[in-house]
Amino acid sequence: MLQSPFPGPPAHQDPGIFLKQNQRSELRDLMPRTLDGQITMEKTPSYFVTREAPARISAMSKDTKLIVVVRDPVTRAISDYTQTLSKRPDIPTFESLTFRNRSAGLIDTSWSAAKHLGHWLRHFPLGQMLFVSGERLISDPAGELGRVQDFLGLKRIITDKHFYFNKTKGFPCLKKAEGSSKPHCLGKTKGRTHPEIDREVVQRLREFYRPFNLKFYQMTGHDFGWD
Numbered sequence: 001m002l003q004s005p006f007p008g009p010p011a012h013q014d015p016g017i018f019l020k021q022n023q024r025s026e027l028r029d030l031m032p033r034t035l036d037g038q039i040t041m042e043k044t045p046s047y048f049v050t051r052e053a054p055a056r057i058s059a060m061s062k063d064t065k066l067i068v069v070v071r072d073p074v075t076r077a078i079s080d081y082t083q084t085l086s087k088r089p090d091i092p093t094f095e096s097l098t099f100r101n102r103s104a105g106l107i108d109t110s111w112s113a114a115k116h117l118g119h120w121l122r123h124f125p126l127g128q129m130l131f132v133s134g135e136r137l138i139s140d141p142a143g144e145l146g147r148v149q150d151f152l153g154l155k156r157i158i159t160d161k162h163f164y165f166n167k168t169k170g171f172p173c174l175k176k177a178e179g180s181s182k183p184h185c186l187g188k189t190k191g192r193t194h195p196e197i198d199r200e201v202v203q204r205l206r207e208f209y210r211p212f213n214l215k216f217y218q219m220t221g222h223d224f225g226w227d
């Protein structure tokens with residue numbers, strides 16, 4: 001799942017490593033050991049915005065490498081809204097949810113990427129974190145996965161030749177799924193059509209996020225080109 005740098009409250013909390021002590025030891029017993037030459041990976045989008053996550057993950061292993069997939073916060077917000085709308089068609093419009101009080105022009109500022117990243121940087125050096133661009137995962141999946149493979153110290157096995165662009169879906173797909181000779185695209189929930197949002201609202205959101213984006217670029221040392 002792609003994690004927005006400026007997500008709202010996570011739609012679903014994955015318990016992940018946030019387990020009680022006895023559950024943790026059960027999990028340890030259930031999890032196969034990582035053998036030499038193997039890498040254990042775990043993905044939970046809500047970790048990025050969970051206050052306790054950096055300290056707990058660092059206590060588990062200081063050497064953990066962290067990969068964060070980020071995306072233009074405005075598109076991310078609309079994508080999140082689209083997902084909620086698909087489950088609860090009766091929710092208010094994006095426009096009315098965006099502003100706490102639209103006439104006063106107040107935007108919900110209770111979260112920001114820079115703030116969350118700051119929490120992580122107290123426990124992990126920046127070099128142990130990789131920020132993957134959600135936009136480039138679509139426009140250049142092999143390039144972005146090349147960065148991931150380098151970051152993990154892996155040989156670049158996944159390259160351009162593994163992908164083709166499916167115009168109908170608007171997404172890259174794998175030419176062959178693992179263990180199969182058939183192409184494989186992401187599921188139905190990826191690449192859903194977003195609702196049309198009032199241009200003025202989008203514009204105001206863009207203006208709102210600009211300074212946060214710049215701060216995020218500075219902190220990560222990477223311009224994601226959202227502005």
Ligand SMILES: Nc1ncnc2c1ncn2[C@@H]1O[C@H](COP(=O)(O)OS(=O)(=O)O)[C@@H](OP(=O)(O)O)[C@H]1O
Pocket residue numbers: 001002078079080082083134137138186189190191192
């Ligand atoms: N691999 C990959 N590459 C590019 N983009 C991706 C990828 N995986 C997920 N996405 C996009 O992320 C948005 C949220 O998807 P999620 O995976 O969180 O959906 S879900 O919560 O699991 O239903 C959703 O964005 P939109 O489709 O624009 O709404 C997904 O399409």
